[in-house]
Amino acid sequence: MQAKQFKLFVLFVLSFYSAISSALEVGASLPNCHLKKMADGSELNLQATGKVLYVDFWASWCGPCAQSLPFLEAVNEEFKNKNFEVIAVNLDEVREDADAFLKQHPVKLTTAVNADGQCPEVFGVQAMPSSYIIDRKGKVRHIQLGFNLSEKAELKQKIEKILAE
Amino acid sequence: MIGKLRYALMFLVCLTGCTQQVMPWERGFLAKPQMQLDTDPERSKIMKHTFSSKEAATGGYGVGGGGCGCN
Numbered sequence: 001m002q003a004k005q006f007k008l009f010v011l012f013v014l015s016f017y018s019a020i021s022s023a024l025e026v027g028a029s030l031p032n033c034h035l036k037k038m039a040d041g042s043e044l045n046l047q048a049t050g051k052v053l054y055v056d057f058w059a060s061w062c063g064p065c066a067q068s069l070p071f072l073e074a075v076n077e078e079f080k081n082k083n084f085e086v087i088a089v090n091l092d093e094v095r096e097d098a099d100a101f102l103k104q105h106p107v108k109l110t111t112a113v114n115a116d117g118q119c120p121e122v123f124g125v126q127a128m129p130s131s132y133i134i135d136r137k138g139k140v141r142h143i144q145l146g147f148n149l150s151e152k153a154e155l156k157q158k159i160e161k162i163l164a165e
Numbered sequence: 166m167i168g169k170l171r172y173a174l175m176f177l178v179c180l181t182g183c184t185q186q187v188m189p190w191e192r193g194f195l196a197k198p199q200m201q202l203d204t205d206p207e208r209s210k211i212m213k214h215t216f217s218s219k220e221a222a223t224g225g226y227g228v229g230g231g232g233c234g235c236n
Contacts, residue, residue: 061196091190120190128189 023124030138031122035089038098038111044087046134052079052162053134054086057120060101061092062128068147069107075156076109082163083136087112091120091128135162 024031030053035044046053056072058065069088076086086109092098095113102111114120123132131144142158144151187195194200203209 057190059190059193061193091193093191093193097193120188125188125190128192130189 023126024122024132024140024143026140026143028140030132030134030140033114033119033122034116035087035112035114035119038090038102038113044110044112046087047138049085050136051083051085052136052159054084054131054159055123055134056086056088056129056131057091057123057125058088058129059091060097064147065129066101066105067149068129068131069105069109071147071149071152071155073107073109075159079159079163084159084163085110089114089119091125133158133162135165 030046033046035046036042037044046055054072054075056068058069072086072088076084088107088109088111090098090111090113092101098111098113120130123130127145129144129147131147132140133142133144135141141162142155144155198204
């Protein structure tokens with residue numbers, strides 16, 4: 001009887017660990033994600049863009065995100081005519097924090113929010129910022145965890161390579 | 166015996182709350198200045214330096230050395 005109770009208890013405890021999400025891997029298909037543009041609140045469908053996407057998850061409290069956004073802005077400006085778009089998904093818990101950050105660091109690229117909070121879990125965000133380069137077929141081609149200024153050239157090369165396909 | 170086991174199980178179930186993982190995107194509130202153990206690192210560094218000079222001790226902050234405090 002006690003052994004049975006113990007087994008049940010172990011199963012119960014283990015069920016808490018099953019909720020931990022698994023991370024997206026290179027080669028996986030772009031997951032469905034419910035996003036809204038920060039600018040006008042309109043729906044943003046990642047699946048139907050037909051572009052090479054650079055999906056970046058950022059937050060106002062994240063230091064490296066403040067460094068990555070100007071780089072993404074520059075990359076977006078450079079390649080936007082080649083069917084490329086950066087989508088910067090904000091993960092702030094308080095929307096006002098994100099708005100204040102964007103006032104200080106204005107960007108022209110598409111910024112979005114994930115109202116239902118499922119997006120980072122679906123992508124399996126492991127660090128802040130986390131970025132995913134998605135090719136035209138909707139496959140994840142590169143995952144960038146964190147951001148370092150020394151990686152700018154390498155990232156740009158990867159984007160160029162995917163755009164050239 | 167079963168009664169004791171039941172209480173032990175209830176206690177352990179409460180502990181499962183500690184297994185909740187704070188995800189990378191959920192650290193906004195933890196990153197706020199008011200959540201830091203040391204709200205003013207610069208000031209506290211100066212205070213520690215002064216303290217170590219005045220008391221001829223390092224103050225138990227895990228930092229080696231003492232010194233005159235003149236540099």
